[in-house]
Amino acid sequence: MRLQTLFRAVIVGPPGSGKGTVSGRIANSFGLKHLSSGDILRSNIKAKTDLGLLMKSCIDQGQLVPDDVISRLILSQLRCMEESGWLLDGFPRTVAQAEALEGVYAIDSVINLDVPFETIKGRLTSRWLHLPSGRVYNTDFNPPKIPGLDDATGEPLVQRADDTPETVTRRLKSYERQTQPVLEYYRSKGVLETFSGTETNKIWPHVHAFLARKIPSGNQQAFGKV
Numbered sequence: 001m002r003l004q005t006l007f008r009a010v011i012v013g014p015p016g017s018g019k020g021t022v023s024g025r026i027a028n029s030f031g032l033k034h035l036s037s038g039d040i041l042r043s044n045i046k047a048k049t050d051l052g053l054l055m056k057s058c059i060d061q062g063q064l065v066p067d068d069v070i071s072r073l074i075l076s077q078l079r080c081m082e083e084s085g086w087l088l089d090g091f092p093r094t095v096a097q098a099e100a101l102e103g104v105y106a107i108d109s110v111i112n113l114d115v116p117f118e119t120i121k122g123r124l125t126s127r128w129l130h131l132p133s134g135r136v137y138n139t140d141f142n143p144p145k146i147p148g149l150d151d152a153t154g155e156p157l158v159q160r161a162d163d164t165p166e167t168v169t170r171r172l173k174s175y176e177r178q179t180q181p182v183l184e185y186y187r188s189k190g191v192l193e194t195f196s197g198t199e200t201n202k203i204w205p206h207v208h209a210f211l212a213r214k215i216p217s218g219n220q221q222a223f224g225k226v
């Protein structure tokens with residue numbers, strides 16, 4: 001019974017469109033748990049798990065990892081979050097992944113960040129990341145208080161191996177070819193909500209207003225923060 005009242009959402013958009021940035025704000029404002037497929041894969045690479053070692057070259061080259069591998073990984077994480085409302089960031093990224101998810105969970109809303117490719121390219125080469133938490137910075141947009149260090153922990157920030165200009169171009173192509181059909185999939189189910197723009201700070205109030213309408217305030221508290 002309780003499970004049916006939980007809000008379950010997906011955020012999609014091209015690489016660098018601001019999925020991680022907006023997800024952090026949604027998690028803070030609405031208490032949804034944020035699960036990023038990219039963050040999970042990168043922490044496996046860092047910990048040198050079998051999965052991480054196997055997937056590293058795929059990710060570094062800007063290619064998607066196999067559908068069955070990522071679907072199994074995400075669905076197993078979701079099984080540990082049955083009592084929570086959640087927001088998936090970076091999954092599903094192909095129609096096969098969307099079907100695997102749909103087989104287990106009904107998705108209430110899909111937030112589509114529609115940001116032009118031209119806007120995105122410059123952002124990624126100036127991105128810095130705190131690997132353990134997934135917190136993202138940008139030397140222009142939201143620089144850390146002390147250059148090179150995470151605001152909350154003081155730990156060092158790193159750049160992603162797949163943020164080179166060549167790999168970003170490959171990731172954008174893969175998005176067009178493999179992920180744009182996912183938008184059609186969710187549009188046909190009536191759950192796709194598109195937010196267009198070139199600046200996260202201008203897109204965010206619209207996302208916030210949309211979710212505030214969708215998630216009743218009583219439920220927002222019940223979800224609990226991450």
Ligand code: G5P
Nearest residue numbers: 015016017018019020021037038065090127138141199200
């Ligand atoms: P990821 O990790 O899912 P991508 O490529 O989908 O990676 P990415 O790069 O993480 O997406 P994002 O989360 O959409 O981008 O964007 P972000 O990090 O919030 O913002 C980008 C930068 O712009 C940051 O520095 C931020 O501070 C800045 N910024 C934000 N807003 C603004 C603004 O308004 N102005 C400015 N100037 N800057 C701004 O996936 C990585 C890889 O993992 C594998 C694939 O190999 C993939 O390539 N993978 C999967 N493979 C198969 N299936 C899946 N489901 C997979 N999931 C991951």
Ligand code: MG
Nearest residue numbers: 019020036038
């Ligand atoms: Mg991200």
